[in-house]
Amino acid sequence: MKAIVRDRYGPLDTLRLDDLDRPVPSPGEVLVRVRAAGVDPGIWHLVTGTPYLIRLMGFGLTRPKRPVPGLDLAGIVEEIGPGVTSLRPGDEVFGTADGSFAEYVTVKATRVVPKPAGLTFEQAAAIPVSACTALQATATVHSGQRVLVIGAGGGVGAYAVQMAKARGAEITGVCSATKADFVRGIGAKSVIDYTREAITGRYDVILDTAGNRPLSLLRQHLTPRGTLVLVGSEGGGKVIGGGVARTLRAVLLSPFISQRLTGLFASAERTADLLTLRELVEDGRLKPVLDRVFPLSEAVSAISYVQRGQARGKVVVRV
Ligand SMILES: NC(=O)c1ccc[n+]([C@@H]2O[C@H](COP(=O)([O-])OP(=O)(O)OC[C@H]3O[C@@H](n4cnc5c(N)ncnc54)[C@H](OP(=O)(O)O)[C@@H]3O)[C@@H](O)[C@H]2O)c1
Known part of the structure; x- marks a missing residue:
């Protein structure tokens, strides 16, 4: 089978299109013919092995444990x-698997569920990691709240805007001017172009997916009992990465103040969350946000496009 492969951590040109043996499912697993695989900033980190902290998280200390990158899939x-009774050959599914940038991948049957009716494989592959993260990040948002989504034009942000809106909140999105119309189109009432203006206003909830702004600044824009959810941030050092130190400070500070400061470590492996996302899509409350589709042979360009922060919503590789 064709797959994107690497033997070591390094720049994106360490990736190559190669032929691998088709894997065989173990007990509890299914073999999926991948039709589309989603791309998110995490893939760049796992290809380069930076920040080094991620190597301690089970991905391989000196070289990657898994030769094939990719996590989101539809197929x-x-x-x-x-032992698998929940799925049958021919079922169209979406979810996550380790090594989805390949024609076939084996995965625990609990990590995939039937894909939402009416979606293409590409649209379905644009959902799992980013929308699960947004689902978990918006879990405490409720009707009538004012919510600020920082990084509203990105993969997680674009789903967070939609989900917070579906919960009845009023959304302000922070993004660059090129994404302002897109962010309004998915439900933000107002947009702050961070390249030209400062953040203004006070919010009940701030969902922070980009920019690594100081905690002191974010707290100024939270109501006295508001909640800050730190989702992620690019840049920062090669050792522990941009947002980790800030998240640690937030978690340590939170018990001593009236505002709630939290860091999110989302999981895209929960069957229940995938089923919730399918339901949200099928009843029209959530739309896949798909910017561009690249062929598998151009996976490097897809990862690089996401890493440059250019995508409006999500990018997918067609397999
Ligand atoms: N905690 C978790 O479990 C978890 C799960 C998934 C992802 N993440 C992390 O969350 C972050 C976001 O992921 P993603 O998939 O949404 O990435 P993405 O698709 O690249 O989106 C990031 C967005 O941030 C915007 N941005 C860049 N600098 C900004 C700034 N200074 N202020 C405001 N917006 C800015 C970018 O576009 P514009 O500059 O054009 O607006 C881009 O749209 C990443 O660091 C990722 O690793 C964490």
Whole structure:
């Protein structure tokens, strides 16, 4: 089978399109014929092995444990491993698998669910990691709240805007001018172009996915009992990365103040969350946000496009 492969951590040109043996599902697993795989900033980190902290998280200390990158997927169940009763060959599914930048991947049956009706494989592959993260980040948002989404034009932000809106909140999105119309189109009432203006106003909830702004600044824009959810941030040092130190400070400070400061470590492996996302899509409350589709042979360009922060919403690789 064709797959994107690497043997070591390094720049994106360490990735190559190669032929690998088709994997065989173990007990509890299914073999999926991947039709589309989502791209997010995490893939760049796992290819380069930076910040180094991620190597301590089970991905391989000196070289990557898994040769094939990729996590999000949508595809068709090809084969069932022993003991799997929830899925059958031919089922169209979406979810996550380790190594989705390949024609076939094996995955625990609990990590994929039937894909939402009416979506293409590309649209479905644009959902799992970013929308699960947004779902978990917006879990405490409720009707009538004022919510600020920083990085509203990106993969997580674009889903967070939609989900907070679906919960009845009033959304202000922070993004560059090129994404302002897109962010309004998915439900933000107002937009702050951070390249030209400062953040203004007070919010009940701030969902922070970009920019690594100081905690003191974010707290100025939170109501006295407001909640800050630190989701992520690019840049920063090669060792522990941009947002980690700030998140630690936030968690340590939170018990001593009236505002609630939290860091999110989202999981895209929860069957229940994938089923919730499918329901949200099928009843029209959530739309996949798909910017561009690249062929598998151009996976490097896809990762690089996301890493440059250019995508409006999500990017997908067609397999
Ligand atoms: N905590 C978790 O479990 C978890 C899960 C998934 C992802 N993440 C992390 O969350 C972050 C966002 O992920 P993503 O998939 O949404 O990335 P993405 O698709 O690249 O989106 C990031 C967005 O931030 C915007 N941005 C860049 N600098 C900004 C600034 N200074 N102020 C405001 N917006 C800015 C970018 O576009 P514009 O500059 O054009 O507006 C871009 O749209 C990443 O660091 C990712 O690793 C964390």
